[in-house]
Amino acid sequence: MRRLAALALASLPLSAPAAELTASFGPEDAARQATVRSTTDIAALGPVIEAYLDTRPNTRILYEQWGSNDLYTLSAADCVAGQAGADLIISSALHHLVDLVNQGCAESYASNATRALPAQLVWRNQLWGVTREPAVMVYNRELLAPEDIPRSRFDLLDLLRPSGSRFAGRVATYDIEDSGLGFLLAFSDSLEATTFGGLMEAFGRSGAVATCCSAEIIDAVTAGRFMVAYNVLGSYALQRAREEERLGVVAPKDYTLVLARAAMIPHGAGSASVAGDLIDYLLSPAGRDELEAQDLIVRLGEEDGAPIEVSGAVETIERRIPLDPTLLVATDDDKREIFVHRWRDAFPQVE
Template sequence: MIRAALLALTLLAAPAAGQELIRDFGAPTATETLRLRSTTDIAVLGPVIERFLETRPGLHVAYEQWGSNALYRLQAADCTAARVGADLVISSAVHQMVDLVNEGCARPHRSAATATLPDALVWRDELWGVTREPAVMVYNRDLVPPAQVPRSRFDLLDLLRPTESPFRTRVATYDIERSGLGFLFAFADSLEATTFGGLMESFGRSGAVATCCSAEIIDGVAEGRYLVAYNVLGSYALVRARRDPRLGVVAPQDYTLVLARAAMIPREAGQPRAAAQFLDFLLSAEGRAALERAGLLVRLDGEDGTALEISGTAETLQRPIALTPALLIALDTHKRALFRARWRDAFPETGGTAP
């Protein structure tokens, strides 16, 4: 069953403690309700839900927006108690979703739509990757000269190296204690990059800031509180950059992590049929078009009209995060403790209650 440490955290927290927003979609006369829990901003996924419901007047969607760690704890608690809760869960913290599936918290679904996914984006017919979102660097166009725009992690290291660097205290990233996605990106970096140790040392020495959420970090760059943000979810950054000329968005040329948000139908789902229909819609041509309009399907070839700044080719850039049991390493108690200790050395002012 779910890990003892996770259960202890769950029992100490009220189930709704991390719930952020709620919104209803669909006609008031609808007779069937799909309860969707997700880490995706309602403003981003809302138009996709509305498109799905256009041909389903009898269906109502109750959307709950959660932080990734709180959502993980809640789904674990529902699973352990065999309690009906969400009908569909979509999270950016895909390592947590793999763990829930591994613990027997999901039900399978197979269809022509799920069969179109590559092996890396489907696991046990119980978890499916439904988006394509790069981890990017965001910078303030007004305050960072073109010659100083970091195009790679090596460039970022060079910017932070001088003792009197103007980038001191003005680089931001996710706080891995508060953000499951931030933990995932940082852990993936530690496995992928020869620069990771150097970045941690430079972040600590230069007073880099670890903070909560995509919107908060992007706002900070736009307002000039931060000059550069590292490992930010590119889908949100690009949506903002379309309407805010102060923001530049770079796919790191040494490599770019690519996330597919993971969808799961909980084992105790009350409306598994409606959940499967929405999942199949997300994987259909119509659904993919809606996701692309929402900025949740980002191309790395520079040909989709986004503001993403790319150096190199899509093939050399991309490091997709596959939905496999290998992600469970990120949740191993010992490895997690060692990784967080290393993180706190770089960001001593942070601290939180991530599972």
């Protein structure tokens, strides 16, 4: 617990972090009540929670939407203080939750649903993968000719390589210091891709932009401020592309990272039984249908008319980010400092 104590003390701001948005679902006088803290937009997960509560009239869910870094900081501080501020945590920054579990901050839970999960989606009976979301590239259809659409990282490198490229300053990705998800995807790329070093160099040379959030990046590509965005979470991109013809979505054909948002019951959660029941629902056929309806489950190559472009055989391009100790490397202070320093060299405009 020593590392978490240091993290909690060092990273807590003068004023405690606050949720981005909050919502409540279910009757105010419900006999059972649970608090869910999540990085998932309320607009995406809210309908799933409402469907869960349709057959549970005596249950109320208080939902808090958080940025991934703030959620990690607050959860670590709660753990150090020996309290549970939430009954269930769901985050796309998988390395954060793996670290929390490793530090003894989670309750164990097992059911038929969790036992049926593949090994990549469960760790220590304390962490479970509940969604299926690819990391994609998005582009503005009005600004790119068909032959310029990047369908792989090699294609993106080719677009950025020429001196005076029209893509200079018009390519965006997550700021890995502001976004835990962005850090996870960049770290996973560094383990997976021979192109990682070349991409970092090309991003730096071409003035690529690092920014914070999925919605902000997608909005900017749609508006034409950026022509292409790299490593955007596909669930949000697909939702927007269904409504916006200008937005194109590509699953990179060299490989496509696929993550499952992880769920964790904090140690000492007062409504752990409700949290376990909600996890079971998310893993049930009914829950999977609801998650898929919100694009929180995406099956590459199997969508019915979904605006995502896939080149090549799906089984050869998918790279699952597993819930396992490998992700602890991403939370090691020394290795993180080296990685962030390398990233800053590519994005010197970020302070």
